[in-house]
Amino acid sequence: MGLFTRRKKAEKTKNENYKIKSTTSLDENLKKIRTILKDCDDVIYKEFRVGAKQDLEFALIFTDGLANKEFINESVLADLMYHAREIPPDAPELGNELFNLVKYGSIPTPELKEIDNLDDAVLAVLIGDAVLLINGTAKILVLGVKGWPARGVSEPGTESSVKGPRDGFTETYRFNSALVRRRIRDPRLKLKQMQVGRRSTTDIGIFYIEDIAQTELVEEVQRRLKTIDIDGLLDSNYLEELIEDNPYSLFPQMKATERPDKVAAALFQGKVAIMMDNTPFALIAPATFNSFFHASEDHYIRWIPATVLRIMRFVAGTLSLVMPALYIAVTSYHPGILPSELVLSIAAAREGVPFPAVVEALIMELTFELLREASVRLPILVGGVVGIVGGLVIGQAAVEAGIVSPIMVIIVAVTAISSFSIPDYTFSNAFRLFRFLLIFASGFLGLYGIILGLLLMLGHLVRLKSFGMPYLSPFVSLTPSDLKDTLVRLPIFMMRRRPLGVANDKIRLNNNRSEIYNSKDKKDESQGADKHDKK
Amino acid sequence: MIRNNDMISPYQLAMIVIMTVIGVGIFNFVHIVAKYGGNDGWLIIGILGLVHIFVGLLLVRLGRRFPGKTFPEYIQEIIGVIPGKILVLLIASYIMINLAYEIREFTEVAKMFLLPRTPTEIIIFALIAVCVYVVRGGVESVARIVEITFPLLFIPFFLVLLPGLPELDLSNLLPLVSDLDIKFMRMIPRVPFAFRGMEYILFYMGFMKKPEKASKSVTWALVFITFFYVSISVICLSAFGAKSATKAIWPLLIYIRNINIPGLFIERLDGVILSIWVITIFTTVITGFFIVTYSLSKVINTKEHKQYALPLLIVIYYLALQPSGLAELYEWGSWGFKYVSPIFVYGVPIFALVIAALRRQGVKRDEEF
Numbered sequence: 001m002g003l004f005t006r007r008k009k010a011e012k013t014k015n016e017n018y019k020i021k022s023t024t025s026l027d028e029n030l031k032k033i034r035t036i037l038k039d040c041d042d043v044i045y046k047e048f049r050v051g052a053k054q055d056l057e058f059a060l061i062f063t064d065g066l067a068n069k070e071f072i073n074e075s076v077l078a079d080l081m082y083h084a085r086e087i088p089p090d091a092p093e094l095g096n097e098l099f100n101l102v103k104y105g106s107i108p109t110p111e112l113k114e115i116d117n118l119d120d121a122v123l124a125v126l127i128g129d130a131v132l133l134i135n136g137t138a139k140i141l142v143l144g145v146k147g148w149p150a151r152g153v154s155e156p157g158t159e160s161s162v163k164g165p166r167d168g169f170t171e172t173y174r175f176n177s178a179l180v181r182r183r184i185r186d187p188r189l190k191l192k193q194m195q196v197g198r199r200s201t202t203d204i205g206i207f208y209i210e211d212i213a214q215t216e217l218v219e220e221v222q223r224r225l226k227t228i229d230i231d232g233l234l235d236s237n238y239l240e241e242l243i244e245d246n247p248y249s250l251f252p253q254m255k256a257t258e259r260p261d262k263v264a265a266a267l268f269q270g271k272v273a274i275m276m277d278n279t280p281f282a283l284i285a286p287a288t289f290n291s292f293f294h295a296s297e298d299h300y301i302r303w304i305p306a307t308v309l310r311i312m313r314f315v316a317g318t319l320s321l322v323m324p325a326l327y328i329a330v331t332s333y334h335p336g337i338l339p340s341e342l343v344l345s346i347a348a349a350r351e352g353v354p355f356p357a358v359v360e361a362l363i364m365e366l367t368f369e370l371l372r373e374a375s376v377r378l379p380i381l382v383g384g385v386v387g388i389v390g391g392l393v394i395g396q397a398a399v400e401a402g403i404v405s406p407i408m409v410i411i412v413a414v415t416a417i418s419s420f421s422i423p424d425y426t427f428s429n430a431f432r433l434f435r436f437l438l439i440f441a442s443g444f445l446g447l448y449g450i451i452l453g454l455l456l457m458l459g460h461l462v463r464l465k466s467f468g469m470p471y472l473s474p475f476v477s478l479t480p481s482d483l484k485d486t487l488v489r490l491p492i493f494m495m496r497r498r499p500l501g502v503a504n505d506k507i508r509l510n511n512n513r514s515e516i517y518n519s520k521d522k523k524d525e526s527q528g529a530d531k532h533d534k535k
Numbered sequence: 536m537i538r539n540n541d542m543i544s545p546y547q548l549a550m551i552v553i554m555t556v557i558g559v560g561i562f563n564f565v566h567i568v569a570k571y572g573g574n575d576g577w578l579i580i581g582i583l584g585l586v587h588i589f590v591g592l593l594l595v596r597l598g599r600r601f602p603g604k605t606f607p608e609y610i611q612e613i614i615g616v617i618p619g620k621i622l623v624l625l626i627a628s629y630i631m632i633n634l635a636y637e638i639r640e641f642t643e644v645a646k647m648f649l650l651p652r653t654p655t656e657i658i659i660f661a662l663i664a665v666c667v668y669v670v671r672g673g674v675e676s677v678a679r680i681v682e683i684t685f686p687l688l689f690i691p692f693f694l695v696l697l698p699g700l701p702e703l704d705l706s707n708l709l710p711l712v713s714d715l716d717i718k719f720m721r722m723i724p725r726v727p728f729a730f731r732g733m734e735y736i737l738f739y740m741g742f743m744k745k746p747e748k749a750s751k752s753v754t755w756a757l758v759f760i761t762f763f764y765v766s767i768s769v770i771c772l773s774a775f776g777a778k779s780a781t782k783a784i785w786p787l788l789i790y791i792r793n794i795n796i797p798g799l800f801i802e803r804l805d806g807v808i809l810s811i812w813v814i815t816i817f818t819t820v821i822t823g824f825f826i827v828t829y830s831l832s833k834v835i836n837t838k839e840h841k842q843y844a845l846p847l848l849i850v851i852y853y854l855a856l857q858p859s860g861l862a863e864l865y866e867w868g869s870w871g872f873k874y875v876s877p878i879f880v881y882g883v884p885i886f887a888l889v890i891a892a893l894r895r896q897g898v899k900r901d902e903e904f
Contacts, residue, residue, distance in 0.1 A: 333650065334806045336802070337806045338801065338802060340802070444657075444661075445650065445661060446653075447807075447810035448658065449661070450810070451811070455680075455684075455814065455817050458680055459668050459676065459680060462669070462679040463669075470675075475682075475683055476679040476683055477544060477682075
């Protein structure tokens with residue numbers, strides 16, 4: 001074991017140090033690059049000569065489709081061919097002279113980088129930049145001319161809202177970082193970038209606000225990201241599973257979101273956002289149980305309806321967990337709990353159903369999960385069929401055939417609707433699975449089993465941590481001021497302080513509402529106050 | 536960012552004390568109060584409860600002599616390593632038997648009201664298995680789960696008690712204060728039963744970041760417990776009268792069973808309350824269970840306590856299955872709580888405090904401030 005890791009380590013350091021240096025000869029450089037990029041037919045090599053005597057040799061390399069060809073044609077090639085004439089032909093170091101001219105004067109692009117090895121040059125080509133090689137100098141210029149077909153900013157598919165901003169992240173990392181930056185125009189909003197993935201070299205950015213996020217948190221996130229050694233990353237879930245605290249848990253320990261406003265809100269709370277190229281899902285760490293029940297819309301509508309909706313969501317979450325289990329417990333273990341009329345009507349409905357309540361519940365729940373899975377995977381055109389099959393065949397026909405009782409259908413329906421009201425998809429999946437656990441527990445031990453199952457879940461949740469933050473905070477390690485944004489959503493002016501775990505800038509808002517009331521009566525004074533503020 | 540620091544807050548300490556001391560015994564509690572204290576039982580338990588605040592503060596006194604250390608650690612300093620380890624082992628086995636008793640008592644109640652046909656073994660095993668999972672999470676998990684279940688347990692419980700209040704007949708409590716001295720003498724041996732679990736303070740205080748705040752949390756916890764005991768005693772005594780309350784084994788459950796909330800679709804509340812009451816037995820067991828595993832790790836000098844949880848499951852399971860029935864269980868209990876519990880609740884801490892004071896160990900009172 002030790003032997004292998006040691007060997008791996010040696011290989012790794014070797015790879016890092018070993019980079020092919022470029023030489024002054026253009027031909028040699030080109031030849032080497034061509035060998036590296038052998039059989040990569042989408043890479044375009046453009047060799048050209050400029051100058052009065054046509055003796056200055058250049059080569060431009062870029063990947064077709066990833067680089068903006070128009071820009072290369074109009075601004076790079078055309079300008080180079082014109083400007084290279086300004087160099088005196090008998091300059092002693094022709095190459096370097098040329099290089100400086102090109103670097104500082106010639107190409108109208110803001111993104112210019114100077115490198116001196118061929119590996120980085122190849123990487124730049126593959127990222128979508130153009131590489132300019134000049135005969136006579138070992139330095140290589142990387143021109144930022146990225147431009148590939150990308151999906152535009154559109155409304156997020158998984159987290160839609162009635163009110164509030166409608167822009168969502170896209171697959172292009174740079175757009176996403178811009179969307180966040182647009183919301184926080186603060187020099188203290190930091191974006192640290194790195195590249196992860198041996199083969200995919202995926203761009204990853206860590207967003208945080210310097211004096212709000214704790215330095216240890218930022219460092220911990222970076223440390224964990226640096227441990228990743230994988231060939232390629234395709235979605236932020238790869239990252240999540242590789243760096244989360246407990247990969248065996250059902251519960252997500254980072255919040256994946258498509259909404260830039262959610263990311264911005266999290267940053268203001270001292271959290272860290274991890275963004276990745278090629279996925280519209282940014283990760284927010286640390287995430288808590290509480291935050292998965294929140295929709296960003298809670299802050300965009302008035303606080304009283306927001307609070308009611310939020311409580312409803314928590315109730316619905318609980319219902320989606322326990323409804324089928326309660327049905328089983330009540331019908332097969334404790335019929336005495338319910339009033340006799342209700343028990344009688346349940347018994348009458350269940351008459352003729354050949355299965356015990358557990359089996360009945362399992363049949364219906366499994367059918368529902370199948371339906372749900374089918375409707376997610378099917379193309380939209382066929383999707384309607386699923387509704388008909390689900391509604392008619394399974395709902396009505398199953399009852400009429402006497403396989404399940406109508407009450408069970410109601411239970412499954414309520415459970416389904418409730419489970420949809422949990423805003424986060426990953427999180428609601430955890431609830432889905434726990435629901436089955438509770439069904440079994442209740443089948444064995446009735447109400448006692450349900451409570452034990454819930455305690456087991458609670459036991460798991462209290463053990464869980466997300467980047468050192470208890471998963472159930474702020475309900476545990478109680479800080480009363482943090483409870484303002486949990487089950488309830490108090491008015492924004494009341495949330496003066498940032499939540500627990502914030503570094504320096506703890507005050508979120510200074511409540512100046514009293515000035516509004518005062519100014520209504522005394523206009524003169526308020527104007528005076530305004531002037532005072534401006535000073 | 537909050538690091539994994541194995542620390543508990545003053546609030547969590549209070550919750551631990553409350554959730555440990557209030558256990559399954561509560562169902563049987565009113566029966567004992569009525570039997571030995573008669574219609575003045577509520578008053579006596581109130582006074583004795585306030586006395587126990589001082590016992591609690593005594594425990595805190597001992598804990599504060601050794602800030603940042605738990606009982607198994609400092610007892611080895613006080614009375615020497617080997618005697619200390621033996622004492623810790625004794626306490627651990629006492630707590631374990633206690634837990635087995637609690638679990639068995641709960642199982643009997645649950646069998647009577649919730650699961651008449653389910654085998655005792657399964658009820659016991661399922662409960663301990665869930666507890667093992669939480670205990671393996673360490674002191675932080677224990678403290679957090681206790682903290683979070685406290686409102687989940689008591690808010691519905693008090694809400695359920697409310698609708699029955701108008702039907703109480705307070706004249707059942709009359710005559711007030713008669714033969715108080717005799718009742719006191721009869722009640723005192725039974726009190727350790729109601730307050731067992733207090734000695735856990737010695738263990739959990741060592742995990743506190745600010746042990747100087749322990750006295751406040753312990754006081755509040757004991758005030759709450761006393762209030763709780765007094766209120767359910769008053770409710771049951773005035774609902775049934777002392778004589779009828781003596782006849783029932785679990786007067787509180789019968790009281791709850793008779794509550795009818797108009798308009799609620801639930802008819803019999805005892806099942807619901809009993810299933811919520813699983814939480815309290817659960818918390819009582821995990822706080823004790825953690826101490827047992829922790830003590831073992833200190834006796835054997837291992838870093839972790841986790842590995843002892845699973846083997847102890849079998850021990851507790853075995854112990855819980857020993858009594859053949861409820862009668863035998865309560866017989867053992869009434870003997871044990873009368874003679875053994877006082878040794879561990881009051882005897883050991885006072886003994887340790889006196890020795891520590893005589894040998895001038897730990898931080899003295901005047902140095903603290």
